[in-house]
Structures are given as C-alpha cells and as structure tokens.
C-alpha cells in the first residue's frame with residue numbers, strides 16, 4: 001500500500017482523493033491566509049464535471065460536508081475546511097471564447113489570467129478582479145469588483161450561464177433554458193448552491209486604456225477624495241476609483257490612487273482634475289493595456305497572515321477619510337496593512353437584466369481594512385487595527401455589512417445577512433432550500449436553509 005492509499009473504511013472516496021497520510025496532503029491544504037491551518041478529511045482534485053459528481057456523491061455517502069476550492073484566494077479560507085471533503089477545482093482552469101456569440105466559457109477553478117489571456121487576444125474581456133491569480137469562482141459568486149465595472153458592471157452581472165453540480169450529485173444549468181432563479185442566486189450568493197463546473201460570461205469590447213499609479217502625501221487625502229468624486233460625477237463611465245491608504249516605508253503615510261481609464265475618454269481632462277496644484281510623490285500614469293492594468297498590483301503571495309474587514313458605504317465624507325488616513329500611521333498598522341477603498345460607479349450601480357443577488361448597488365464605496373502581516377506574535381495587534389478601522393467606517397455603512405468576498409475568518413451571520421438585505425436574503429434562502437436543504441455547502445458566506 002502507498003502512503004496515499006485510503007485506509008480501510010474510507011474506500012468510498014474516489015481513487016484520486018488525497019488523504020491526511022498522503023505526501024502531498026500539506027501542499028493541497030494550503031490556504032492563502034497564513035493564520036489558517038485546516039485539516040480536511042479528504043481533498044479530491046477534479047478536472048471534469050463527472051469527477052465533481054463522483055466527489056460530491058462520495059462526500060454524501062461518507063456523511064461529510066463539502067468545501068469548494070476554486071482559485072484558493074478566500075481570505076476567510078472557505079475553500080479548505082476541517083473534517084470536510086474538499087472538492088478541489090485547482091486544475092479545472094480551461095478557458096475559451098465563442099466569438100460568434102461573444103461569450104467566454106471557463107472551468108470552475110480558472111483564474112483571471114486564464115480568462116484574460118483567452119479574451120484579450122480578440123480585443124475583449126470579462127469584467128474581473130484586479131489580481132490575475134485570483135479565482136474566477138469565488139470572485140464571481142460574491143460579486144466581482146474590477147477595472148471594467150464602470151462600463152460593464154460587476155463580474156456577476158456578466159455571468160449568463162453556469163453548470164452546477166448540486167448537493168445530491170445532479171448537474172443543473174443555471175440561466176435561460178435552465179434555472180433562472182439559480183443564476184440570480186449565483187450572481188452574488190456565493191458557493192452556497194453547489195459546485196460550479198463551468199462559468200459562461202458575456203464579454204465586453206476593450207481598447208487602449210490610460211492609467212497606472214499616482215500617490216500623494218496622506219495630508220492631501222481629503223482633497224484627493226474630493227477630486228475623485230468630481231471625476232466620477234463628470235466622467236461616470238471612465239474609472240473605478242481605487243484608493244489605498246498606507247504607511248510607505250520611505251515616504252510615510254500616503255494616499256495612493258490606482259487609475260484605469262477604461263471607456264476611451266481622453267485622459268487629460270481626468271488627470272488634470274487629479275494633479276492640478278498637488279505635488280504627487282509618485283506619478284506613473286500613462287498609456288496602458290488592459291492586461292498591463294490587470295498586472296499593476298502584482299501578486300500577493302500565499303502564507304502571509306490576513307484579516308480583512310470593512311463596509312459598503314452610503315458615502316465617504318472628508319472627515320472620515322482623514323480619520324482613516326490617520327489610522328494607517330498608527331503603530332498597530334503592522335507589516336503591509338492598508339486601507340482599500342473602491343468606488344461603485346457607472347454600470348456597477350445598475351441592476352443587470354435578470355437581476356442579481358448582490359445587494360450593495362446603492363453604496364458609493366467599498367472600504368476595507370486589509371491587515372497583512374507575518375508574525376503570529378502580531379496577531380492581536382493587527383486584527384485589533386482592522387476591527388478599529390471597521391468601527392470608523394460603521395457609521396457610514398449602507399446596511400451594516402461588508403463585501404462578502406473580503407470577509408474575515410470570524411465574519412458574523414448578522415453581517416453576512418446585512419450584505420444582502422431582507423428581501424434578497426429570503427429569496428436566497430428559498431433557492432438554498434431547493435438545492436442544499438442539508439447545508440452540505442456551508443463553508444462560505446453561509447445562507448442557512450433554516
């Protein structure tokens with residue numbers, strides 16, 4: 001018997017299952033977030049829908065709950081769970097485009113790099129996240145905030161069909177011709193309803209863009225916010241404003257703006273609003289392609305310790321913004337910790353045809369403290385800082401909830417529910433009851449069937 005062979009009593013797992021005694025077990029259970037050290041009962045790597053069906057049936061036969069590992073970037077670590085069967089889609093990364101129907105199809109574990117490469121070659125893109133190595137799976141199912149939001153909405157708004165393996169091992173199509181209510185639920189309701197083995201998206205034509213990084217001293221933070229508000233008011237489909245407040249190792253506290261003008265607007269009018277009379281500490285704005293924009297933020301490595309917490313905001317006034325700018329200079333803003341503020345703009349504020357479960361469209365901003373550090377000794381301080389920043393944001397919160405895709409490991413049921421609001425929540429519960437009455441898929445922003 002090899003080390004990886006299932007011992008007697010676990011033979012119901014597929015032959016490919018990676019069990020705790022397997023030499024590759026530790027590699028396959030790694031979470032993006034270094035504060036997590038979870039030990040699943042089995043990890044089943046899948047490359048086809050049939051293999052996912054077999055894995056789901058095996059989990060049900062063994063009485064195990066199921067965690068779904070897509071691109072592996074959940075900060076709450078939802079893809080890997082203690083004592084669960086993990087359906088790992090890490091190798092299910094195929095992506096191809098149907099130019100005639102202007103659709104893109106991708107496997108349940110594909111990453112944005114996979115899909116971007118396939119679409120960009122044809123002058124097209126699926127509105128995605130801003131990091132190429134994050135998974136399309138979790139990101140789409142929780143909403144999806146990215147550069148193309150002003151012209152094409154959230155990622156989930158562009159999901160037009162999905163193939164889903166449900167809790168009883170059935171294969172269901174969500175969307176027109178299948179279950180439209182399930183598609184509505186998948187557009188923001190997370191991995192609650194089954195394993196999505198294929199995502200099909202509408203694609204958006206893209207052209208040359210303009211953007212990059214520009215940064216100012218944190219003392220200009222309020223002024224920079226006012227100017228971004230003016231840009232959004234005057235050019236509603238040009239940019240998704242993305243602001244970071246952080247302590248730069250050499251420059252001290254700074255307010256950084258990541259700019260991506262995506263609608264073909266002439267850049268001068270926009271950059272003039274941002275630059276006029278201010279002295280940037282850094283100014284790298286220039287012509288840029290969509291793929292370069294997607295690579296702007298680089299890659300955040302697996303294994304750092306992360307605790308993210310925030311709110312979707314009704315508004316962000318200058319006094320609050322200044323309080324946030326001060327918070328990044330505090331001694332407990334440890335390591336690479338920063339505050340990320342993303343604007344909800346343009347098409348992102350409009351409900352897509354057919355609707356979406358995503359429930360924060362009326363918000364102006366998504367603001368989050370991203371505590372990112374290395375030493376376990378700093379856990380209490382770093383987590384305390386993120387919570388303190390979230391407290392500063394709370395009075396401006398639209399519904400009392402944050403972005404489910406950035407939620408921390410100890411996210412409360414109340415905050416998850418608040419992210420959707422009562423009407424959407426009840427509709428989601430009804431879909432959950434139909435597809436997963438036993439809450440087998442519970443390692444997510446959980447919508448309990450009861």
Ligand SMILES: Cc1cc2nc3c(=O)[nH]c(=O)nc-3n(C[C@H](O)[C@H](O)[C@H](O)COP(=O)(O)OP(=O)(O)OC[C@H]3O[C@@H](n4cnc5c(N)ncnc54)[C@H](O)[C@@H]3O)c2cc1C
Nearest residue numbers: 070071072073074078079108129130135137138145191196
């Ligand atoms: C470095 C970094 C950058 C990010 N940038 C952005 C950004 O620009 N915009 C943005 O909106 N978000 C962003 N996020 C948040 C991101 O949307 C979430 O972390 C998301 O969960 C990542 O999806 P994943 O498939 O990689 O995660 P995983 O950890 O693999 O999955 C998380 C959960 O999603 C569900 N899930 C994933 N795939 C499937 C599937 N095929 N079928 C059913 N359920 C599935 C499951 O519940 C799973 O447990 C970022 C996160 C990180 C860490």
